[in-house]
Amino acid sequence: MPDANRLKSVFAHIEKSRENSVTRLVNYLRQPSISNTGEGIAATAQLLADQLASLGLHSEIFSTARNPVVVGRWQAGEDRPTMLFYGHYDTQPPEPLEAWTTPPFEPSIRDGRIYARGAGDNKGQHFAQILAVESWLAVHGELPCNLIVMLDGEEEIGSPSLPAFVGAHRDRLKADLVVTADGSMHHSGSPIIQFGVRGFAGFELRAKGARRDVHSGNFGNIAPNPIWTLIHLLGTMKSPDGKITIDGVLDRVIAPTEDELAAAAALPVDVEGVFRDLALDRLDEPADRPYYNRLMFHPTLTINGLHGGAQGDQIKTIIPSEARCKCEMRLIVAQDPHEVLDLIEAHVRRHAPEVDFIRLHTTPPSRTPIASRFTAPLIEAITTARGVGPLIYPSVGGTLPDYVFTKILGVPTFLIPYANADQANHAPNENMKLECFIAGIRTGAAILSYIGDMRDAV
Numbered sequence: 454m455p456d457a458n459r460l461k462s463v464f465a466h467i468e469k470s471r472e473n474s475v476t477r478l479v480n481y482l483r484q485p486s487i488s489n490t491g492e493g494i495a496a497t498a499q500l501l502a503d504q505l506a507s508l509g510l511h512s513e514i515f516s517t518a519r520n521p522v523v524v525g526r527w528q529a530g531e532d533r534p535t536m537l538f539y540g541h542y543d544t545q546p547p548e549p550l551e552a553w554t555t556p557p558f559e560p561s562i563r564d565g566r567i568y569a570r571g572a573g574d575n576k577g578q579h580f581a582q583i584l585a586v587e588s589w590l591a592v593h594g595e596l597p598c599n600l601i602v603m604l605d606g607e608e609e610i611g612s613p614s615l616p617a618f619v620g621a622h623r624d625r626l627k628a629d630l631v632v633t634a635d636g637s638m639h640h641s642g643s644p645i646i647q648f649g650v651r652g653f654a655g656f657e658l659r660a661k662g663a664r665r666d667v668h669s670g671n672f673g674n675i676a677p678n679p680i681w682t683l684i685h686l687l688g689t690m691k692s693p694d695g696k697i698t699i700d701g702v703l704d705r706v707i708a709p710t711e712d713e714l715a716a717a718a719a720l721p722v723d724v725e726g727v728f729r730d731l732a733l734d735r736l737d738e739p740a741d742r743p744y745y746n747r748l749m750f751h752p753t754l755t756i757n758g759l760h761g762g763a764q765g766d767q768i769k770t771i772i773p774s775e776a777r778c779k780c781e782m783r784l785i786v787a788q789d790p791h792e793v794l795d796l797i798e799a800h801v802r803r804h805a806p807e808v809d810f811i812r813l814h815t816t817p818p819s820r821t822p823i824a825s826r827f828t829a830p831l832i833e834a835i836t837t838a839r840g841v842g843p844l845i846y847p848s849v850g851g852t853l854p855d856y857v858f859t860k861i862l863g864v865p866t867f868l869i870p871y872a873n874a875d876q877a878n879h880a881p882n883e884n885m886k887l888e889c890f891i892a893g894i895r896t897g898a899a900i901l902s903y904i905g906d907m908r909d910a911v
């Protein structure tokens with residue numbers, strides 16, 4: 454059992470430092486760090502490295518092909534578990550500037566929220582982790598576990614350097630678990646713990662007809678229509694009842710475990726509310742699947758766009774010369790995106806050999822078992838910090854590069870978001886509730902405490 458007083462004194466310090474913590478978050482948010490353009494990236498990496506060094510962590514800046522990774526380490530002892538806190542210091546660009554009530558890099562506090570680019574995604578969240586470490590050190594002089602803080606500068610552009618960086622520094626980054634504070638809490642305000650993400654495999658199909666657009670009367674039934682070619686091909690990939698019909702792509706999909714099914718079934722869901730919000734009256738096929746099972750335990754095959762010929766309001770009686778289609782699959786453990794693309798390409802070769810197949814972005818899926826030995830201490834830590842236990846998400850529908858930890862480092866990975874659900878990340882007026890920020894610092898401290906007490910986990 455954790456020594457409750459040890460954590461209580463850290464909570465007291467966090468409470469006492471509330472104003473100072475907010476002031477320092479304001480200062481941090483003043484510093485732009487836009488990975489898209491590179492603006493402020495080097496300065497922010499330096500600022501973070503200095504910050505970690507000032508706490509007594511061994512801190513380093515590693516250059517990559519693009520933006521640097523900042524790593525700080527605390528060595529508590531061989532007999533203690535090692536936790537890796539991951540976050541990203543880069544942000545999305547702030548445009549459109551005119552849509553912001555106050556400028557994106559002049560942080561403003563209104564109605565209990567701090568508004569700035571990066572407030573929730575992700576500066577407010579990893580800064581809460583850093584302040585948790587600082588508070589712990591201020592009270593106890595040492596951390597209860599070994600800690601690696603790793604801050605990525607490319608998350609908002611897909612972390613292109615991260616897999617190679619993690620692969621090259623496996624020894625340095627050797628940890629027992631990874632905890633990431635990113636994303637949003639439940640819209641009810643309930644905390645969340647997430648165990649996985651879906652992967653991603655994007656591709657484009659291009660069909661060609663005549664050398665140029667031709668008259669649809671003079672060449673109707675003469676020139677083949679590339680849009681029909683794509684439609685027929687797409688029709689062989691998914692049936693009207695929602696079944697993906699590409700040979701082999703579902704072979705590696707692993708059925709959810711009993712505890713994953715139970716966790717998904719226990720999540721609150723308001724399907725009627727979703728229908729109202731989106732003006733829908735039914736869910737996608739197949740019809741018989743529960744809401745969260747669709748997002749967590751099944752891959753998707755989505756047509757993102759189909760283009761060719763007359764577009765918009767124009768009427769143009771042609772047979773187009775070209776058609777293009779962008780598609781994606783969201784993948785479930787243990788599908789491999791490259792293997793999936795190989796199978797799709799083979800399917801295209803079989804059904805429409807004249808269609809070009811172009812590979813786009815890929816990210817492998819990731820899933821940490823709920824049965825991990827770290828699950829109970831993390832849930833207790835969240836509950837202690839917030840007074841209410843987290844909702845348990847075996848996976849989320851979206852895609853994050855968690856696989857670099859679960860597959861390249863081979864360690865269990867947990868996503869514990871600190872930001873409010875209406876943080877407007879990537880949008881104008883991005884914000885984080887100050888209560889969420891402070892609760893994030895408390896949660897970070899509680900996680901250090903509960904993981905630090907797991908001496909037998911080493």
Ligand SMILES: [Zn+2]
Pocket residue numbers: 545574609878879
């Ligand atoms: Zn983001």
